[in-house]
Amino acid sequence: MQRAKRANELVAWVNRILNTNDVRTLDDLKSGVHLVQIIHSIDPDRFDLSRVDFRASNDYYFTRNLKLLQDVMEKLSIPNHFQLEGLMQGEKRNDLFGLVSYLKLHYPALKGRVNSKAALTYDPALQRKRAQEKRNAKHRPFRVAARSTAVTPAVSGVGA
Template sequence: MATNIGMMDSAYFVGRNEILAWINARLQLNLSRIEEAASGAVQCQMMDMTYPGVVPMHKVNFDAKTEYDFIQNYKVLQDVFNKLKIDKHIEVNRLVKGRTLDNLEFLQWLKRYCDSINGGIMNENYNPVERRSKGGKERFVRTQKSSKSLQTSNTHDHAIGDGLGINKVAGTKLGRQCPVSSGVNSSVEIQALTKEITDLKLSVDLLEKERDFYFGKLRDIEILCQSPELENIPV
């Protein structure tokens, strides 16, 4: 199974056009640049096609715009890798920056891996459009619609209240609403801080993984240099 593919492997000589054609054909997309896959959603769906039912598609945000949202998608992907015992280090900090070479390299690896599982044959029973409808984007739209419905309902209720003469005690109602408004602001602030803490913790975890990865590489080089074959070679 192609989990550890050397940098000189033919997988890394596949061009960007071939990678884009592979993505577009498999997932019925129309990507024109490698950077468009930097959100991690494409990678999640490729794994969903390769291992149907393993990826929790409802957690994948196909409308991700920020690095924070990208990271959440890669968390889903890493969880899938862990579940399938795929030994692959995902360099999230690089991928979310949208740099072409970093994303191309990861997609080249992913193509080789998926091809090694399914023999490069497309799963004809897989409906990529339908599976994408399970993703976070649809849930986000529904949430917006629900919010708008609640706002319309509240506006309607206020209008009825004014018609019944309730505005005569506006001073009393405003006095009651102040603590609620304060509570809402506090809740929003807490959510923002919680999100920031989560983001920072994730960044620390990623940095630690990257540190361990490069430490392992340095250790391998050190062991190699101590081998008898290299000890007598003049520097």
């Protein structure tokens, strides 16, 4: 029962930090989207949030987001003692619970260590919106121009 209460506290913390209500359970974090944005809020100048696939819906895209998370955590010297597979399994494993617990505990110190204006004035909803717009603009499907249906007049015969 204590773990369930703690998990609910972690979910509430993520929603508060990211100014959202998208996260209902820890399982909602396994796509990596919210975790990457938490790290982005610590140091927004470190990487472009549009690299996140906000529509990630399967393990392939979860892995891409979580690899980005690993890379950025390494650049910020944040320990990442988790396995990607463990994070993708969500509440079935301790990795996700442990990572979010660590981030919640150390978030103020991590944010204070960077101490940039961008981090201090971070607006999570605005950052998400801009990142999604930028990503959508980069990944627009290529459209083939429609064929012309205009009828060309027939050429009349010689001597007509």
